Amino acid sequence: MQKKLNIGIVGLGQFGVHFVDLFQKHPDVGRVALCDIDAGKLARAAQRFGVRETYDDLDSICRSDLDAIALFTQPWLHAPQAIRVMQSGKHAYSAVPVIMPESGSGDETIEWCGRVIDACRSSGRYYMMGETTYFRPETMYCRARAQAGDFGAFVMCEAEYLHDTWLPACNLIHVQMARTGLSEREVLAIGGDVPMHYPTHSTAAPIAIMGAHMTEVSCMGYAHRNDEFWRTDSRIGNLFSNEIAQFRMSNGAVARITEGRRVGHVGHEGAVRVLGTEASFERDTSDEYVGMWITKTTSERVDPRAWREPLPIELMGDLGGHGGSHAYLVHEFVRACVEGRQPRVNAWQAARTVAAGVAAHKSALRGGELVKVVDFGDSR
Ligand SMILES: NC(=O)c1ccc[n+]([C@@H]2O[C@H](COP(=O)([O-])OP(=O)(O)OC[C@H]3O[C@@H](n4cnc5c(N)ncnc54)[C@H](O)[C@@H]3O)[C@@H](O)[C@H]2O)c1
Structure with a gap:
């Protein structure tokens, strides 16, 4: 056994x-x-x-x-x-x-x-x-259609992580207070983190869907006027509450990534639009389970949940948060360990999701200059 x-x-x-x-x-x-x-x-x-x-x-x-x-x-x-x-x-x-x-x-x-x-x-x-994001329904949907060749060649993938810092449903100042034990005043004095230094919810989408990685980037930072959190005189000294990047991918396609922490939006993470030479996918950012599959002649409303990967029966039912991805994360890790194989989001792939953000922020600090993304290669 x-x-x-x-x-x-x-x-x-x-x-x-x-x-x-x-x-x-x-x-x-x-x-x-x-x-x-x-x-x-x-x-x-x-x-x-x-x-x-x-x-x-x-x-x-x-x-x-x-x-x-x-x-x-x-x-x-x-x-x-x-x-x-x-x-x-x-x-x-x-x-x-x-x-x-x-x-x-x-x-x-x-x-x-x-x-x-x-x-x-x-x-x-x-x-x-x-x-x-690797196991969100729309990522699994696009990955399956990519593996079937339905997109043709990839042209572009747009993904984002929009999480306003003062979002009533999940206030990031309060999250930081819980993590650090500091007061609100102390958290504000430290200042806002670099958005592209927590980029995995967005950068993972093109990587997971296309099976390619970022090679170079041009990124612009957005600075809100007189911001009380993103300030150069804070301890972190970061001015940018939002960063918007354009990456070249290793397969020749382009990825557009938005990391937003000061945005009038209910919140959204993962892929927004995937363009291929034969077909495209677009997601409704206000309803995570509505997408459109679009070809040169047709446009079809789809529910990406119908394309979820299989799970053991014991994990079916409540799949957990973030688009039901929690159950898939648990399953992928457990099965990789039991089967003696690298997990899909292994150390090399994980490095790709964060190295992309590091390069993007460097580019933003240099006014959008093209910056190479460090790559550790594939898992060995
Ligand atoms: N969508 C997502 O993937 C997602 C969403 C939310 C949070 N997160 C990640 O989850 C992590 C946890 O976030 P959180 O909000 O629960 O933080 P938290 O501060 O509420 O919880 C962290 C816990 O770790 C414990 N801890 C710290 N050092 C320890 C040690 N040496 N031994 C044992 N316990 C230790 C702390 O006591 C605390 O209870 C973060 O890194 C965050 O980035 C990811």
């Missing part, structure tokens, strides 16, 4: 708790253990999900006999923690991004991507970045 994967979940904050029952339900998962340095969060999650095996920090869970660890800790902790996990002999799943750099240049991100890849190679363990 196939061995089951025993897994630990580290970080039971706002996001991590949404993955516990999905791991528990997966038919290839054996034990599920929980870990958080916050004793209250750990106790509440353990009670809610009926888990008895708990650990109070990353070091102690790394010393356990679990096979894999899923990290849902703060974004600036991910890469060193994933490396620690792999060096302890366990497979690592990490919430996005690979790392959120502290420096404005983004060079740290590239360095950490290299270190994560080195740790995969030296440990022989798998790393997966849990990018939700």
Whole structure:
């Protein structure tokens, strides 16, 4: 009988708790253990999900006999923690991004991507970045139609992550206060992060759909007048609340990416429009389950959910958030570990989603100058 994967979940904050029952339900998962340095969060999650095996920090869970660890800790902790996990002999799943750099240049991100890849190679363990856009319904729809050759050759993919900082449904100042323990005044004094340093929800769309990666970019930054958050005199010193980039892809197509943190929009992430030489896809950005499949002679309304990839019966039903991608992320990671193969969003692919943003911000700082995207190649 196939061995089951025993897994630990580290970080039971706002996001991590949404993955516990999905791991528990997966038919290839054996034990599920929980870990958080916050004793209250750990106790509440353990009670809610009926888990008895708990650990109070990353070091102690790394010393356990679990096979894999899923990290849902703060974004600036991910890469060193994933490396620690792999060096302890366990497979690592990490919430996005690979790392959120502290420096404005983004060079740290590239360095950490290299270190994560080195740790995969030296440990022989798998790393997966849990990018939700990779498994959103419209991404799966376009990927399936691309694999069938229905687009013809790719011309352009437009994708975006629009999340206004003061969005009532998810205020990013409050999210940051919860992650850091700082007051609103302190968070405002630190200043707004570089939008292109958290680009994975948008950059993953052209990469996942076309099976290609970004090679060079020209990007423009948008600065709001007298902004109280994006200011050069803040600690981060970043002026741009929104960044809009045009990339050359390795297959010759173009990707247009918008990262917006100060936008009058309810919020949206993933692919918006994919143009091919034979057919195109367009998405209704106010209804995530409505798309149009357009050819030179026809225009058809489609529900991308009908094209979702198969899942074990145990995971059907509530697939979780972000377009039902959570169940797919869990399934992809578990199956990769069990089958002994690289996950689709492995360390090399994950590096491509963030390296694109690093290059885009450098371009924006230079007024749109063309900048090459660092690439670590395909997984080995
Ligand atoms: N669509 C998406 O993919 C998506 C959406 C939301 C959040 N996220 C990502 O999920 C991650 C978590 O976000 P969040 O809002 O839940 O953060 P959070 O601050 O609410 O939770 C992080 C938790 O990690 C714990 N932690 C930190 N260091 C630890 C350690 N060494 N050992 C054990 N526990 C530790 C903290 O105590 C905290 O409970 C972030 O990196 C974020 O980027 C991704």
